[in-house]
Structure formats: C-alpha cells, structure tokens
Amino acid sequence: MVAALACLLAVVPRSDVKVFATPEPGWPRRVSLLRDMKSSQPFSVGAATARLWLEANGRRVGPRQSDYPMAVGPNDRSVAAPGTVQQTRLACDLDRRGVPSGIYSLRGEVRLRLRRAARVWTQTKAIAPVSLSLPPEGRVARGRYLFAGGYLGFVPRGGNGRSLEIEPQLLREWRVAQVRREGTLYAVEGTPGEILLPNGPQHALMPLVDDAEVEALRRQYLNRLVWMPGGTWARGLGSDPDFTSIWEAPLDQPARVRGIYRVSGIAGLAGGRLGEATRFLALDPLYVVLELPKAATLTHGWVDYRARQDPDLAREPSAYSAFYVMAAGAWDLERLMTPNDPFASAAHVGPRADWDAFDRDLRRGNVRLGMTPDLVAWARGWPASLEPLDRLRRQSVWRYKGTHGSETYRFAASTWQPRPVLRSIDIR
Numbered sequence: 001m002v003a004a005l006a007c008l009l010a011v012v013p014r015s016d017v018k019v020f021a022t023p024e025p026g027w028p029r030r031v032s033l034l035r036d037m038k039s040s041q042p043f044s045v046g047a048a049t050a051r052l053w054l055e056a057n058g059r060r061v062g063p064r065q066s067d068y069p070m071a072v073g074p075n076d077r078s079v080a081a082p083g084t085v086q087q088t089r090l091a092c093d094l095d096r097r098g099v100p101s102g103i104y105s106l107r108g109e110v111r112l113r114l115r116r117a118a119r120v121w122t123q124t125k126a127i128a129p130v131s132l133s134l135p136p137e138g139r140v141a142r143g144r145y146l147f148a149g150g151y152l153g154f155v156p157r158g159g160n161g162r163s164l165e166i167e168p169q170l171l172r173e174w175r176v177a178q179v180r181r182e183g184t185l186y187a188v189e190g191t192p193g194e195i196l197l198p199n200g201p202q203h204a205l206m207p208l209v210d211d212a213e214v215e216a217l218r219r220q221y222l223n224r225l226v227w228m229p230g231g232t233w234a235r236g237l238g239s240d241p242d243f244t245s246i247w248e249a250p251l252d253q254p255a256r257v258r259g260i261y262r263v264s265g266i267a268g269l270a271g272g273r274l275g276e277a278t279r280f281l282a283l284d285p286l287y288v289v290l291e292l293p294k295a296a297t298l299t300h301g302w303v304d305y306r307a308r309q310d311p312d313l314a315r316e317p318s319a320y321s322a323f324y325v326m327a328a329g330a331w332d333l334e335r336l337m338t339p340n341d342p343f344a345s346a347a348h349v350g351p352r353a354d355w356d357a358f359d360r361d362l363r364r365g366n367v368r369l370g371m372t373p374d375l376v377a378w379a380r381g382w383p384a385s386l387e388p389l390d391r392l393r394r395q396s397v398w399r400y401k402g403t404h405g406s407e408t409y410r411f412a413a414s415t416w417q418p419r420p421v422l423r424s425i426d427i428r
Helices: 212-221 305-309 311-315 350-365 373-380 387-393
Strands: 009-014 015-026 030-039 046-055 059-061 065-067 086-092 102-116 121-132 139-147 173-179 182-189 195-197 205-210 232-237 242-247 255-261 265-267 280-283 286-289 296-300 322-327 397-402 403-412 421-427
Touching: 046 121, 065 286, 139 232, 205 255, 212 255, 212 286, 265 322, 350 373, 373 387, 373 397
Parallel strands: 121 280
Antiparallel strands: 009 015, 015 030, 015 265, 030 086, 046 059, 046 065, 046 102, 102 121, 139 173, 139 205, 173 182, 182 195, 232 242, 232 322, 242 296, 255 286, 265 280, 286 322, 397 403, 403 421
C-alpha cells in the first residue's frame, strides 16, 4: 500500500501569495521538497494537508486516497516581510507495499490554511503529476549497506584502532560484522580486515535491497564488458566523496561492470543520455559500478586533489577511486549499456557496402542519413523517455533537448531494411 507521502509542488493561494516547491531525491525512500514562498504583503501558513494517489493508464491504483498532514515550519508561522522569500524543506515518505512494479503517475491535491492580518482562508490546488518508477518488491537487507559518498562525520578506523583512508571503501558493500560497546565493526567488500564506526545511525551508509531483478542483472552484466549508446561515461568519486566528476570515453572503448546494487531511497533520473534533465523519480534505484577504459578522460566536475598535484592525472581514471551510473531498473539499464558489441555484427545495418561508412561514423559518434533507429541510438544515445525500447524503435520522430538547443530525427520506411531508416535531421 502507498502511505505517508506528502508533496507540495505548485500552489497559488491568492494572486499576490505564491508558493513554489520542487521535488528532490531523498534517502531512505523519501522525497525532499524545497518550498519557496513570496508575497507583496505579509502572510503566514497555519496548516497544510495533502491527498495523493498513483495512476496507471488514467486509473488509480493502490489504496484509496487519504489525508496526510504536512509539517509547517517556524518560518511559515511567522509573518513574511513584503517581497521576501520564505524557504522551507519538507520531507515525505513512500511505502509502496501491494503496488506492482511499473511506471506510475503520482498525482494529488494539497490544501493550505493561510492567514493575512485577521483574514483566514483555505485553498486547494492540484499537485503537478510526477512520473515514479517502482521496482519489483524487494526486502531491505539487514546489516548490509552501500557507501556511495557523503561524509561519515568521523575518521573510520580499522579493528586495531588505526585511522583509514576512505577512498578504497567507496561503492563497496558494508556488512555489520559485530556490535561492540565502543562501536560497530563492518566488513567491507574487497577490503581486508574490518572497519570500526561509532554506534548509531550512519546516514552515509545506504541500506541495500535484495530482489530477483538484481540477481538477474548480476548474471547478465557482472564482470562483463559493456558498450554504452552515445559513448562510455560514468560519474567518478574521489578523495572527497561529497563531490563527483564526469568521465567519458569513445563508444568503441567499453567499460567493465564491477558491481550492481539496489539501495533503499528515491532518486531523480533522466531516462536518457548523460546531460538530460531529470524526468522522473525512481524508488530504490540501482548503482552500477564500472571500471572505465584507460581512454576515459575527465570532461567536467570536481578534480581530485591528487590530480591537482599532477595535471596529467586529470586525464587518467586512476586518479579516482570509483565510477558508477544510476538506473531505475532493468528497463532503464538496457538503454544505458549492453554486453553486445555494436561493431561485431552488421546484420541490422543493411547492404555490406554501407557498413564501413556506418562503422566510421559510429566510432566518432556521428549520425548520418540511412541509419536505423538502433544505429542512431548507438551514435547519439537513446532519447530521454520512459517508453520501452521496442516502442521507441517504432516511433517516426525522436527529439533530444540539451542546454544548447534541440535536435529532431525523422525516420521513414526503407526498401532494403525491415526497420525504418533516418531520413532527415533538424538541429536548432
């Protein structure tokens, strides 16, 4: 059942009182909302409730809707100065028990009780719908965690009490080995000995989730080379785990999968190629740990302190400790990577005479007329979409939106190819 999820996305209680809020990912299984409020006149908020539900194909699923009280912070109760902005961070939990896996539309409405001077009024507004991906129901593992960045708040120590560097433990599974009076001992995957942390909640350690889909993905990808449509890329974690960088390599330089983990939480994902804006929320997302090829280079982001000391290291993946990409599940991961070498077979291309030209363009990441949808996806990456790949392949128009403009690719039927081929490209 879905319970205890409260979200405020866009509310306008009066023409001169405006409230805006943006969903952000949160852990564990929590959506964090950053709410901005401003008005030309002083006002305050007395109470807020939300009524939410999930929809699939226009029909509600899960339990009947309920009213959930929303926290009202001290800044909301105080009177806002005219023209200023009040900012409040809200948190809402999600419990999806009883709802099968799939992509749903999260919808609802919110009610605010507002006050200005002696006047009090209530207004209800619809919540802007947000797409939410639910994985198969799994079980949160007891005593097993993933450390994917963030400060532990202290220097971890080995079982002998000596301080340890944190980099080798990034993107590794941590298991509770023993609870002592002075702290908890963790056995870290691939690390000899044990690590001692003080007892109590460790917010940087994310609980792992076990389900059948994760096991199937490990059998399919683990320790295998993978090619990534649009070119190999990953996020890098260095000596400061609060900062990440982006590394990229040509399409013909595959990466190797070193780990697949599902963590308890909610993440904002794009459903497409690197650089696309967040398009949906994913419950219990996947962390896929990669070993990048030596040809990978730093394209943007924070530079590790070791790379600062030696600029040549900025071009070497060895300057970083761990690399990863995130995905909602198997449906999302298959558009990010595949163990099938795109250069090994030309069966899906057409006449052999065209293959050499297609091969050269693919290796350079170029798109040319006559390519099938699969080849365009290899060169450009799949469009940011929540549609299944078989449905994307049948679409006659693909659109990509980036920070520097948009691209439109149009496909039409071919006389020599059972699938449609690219007929026009419009770049604006």
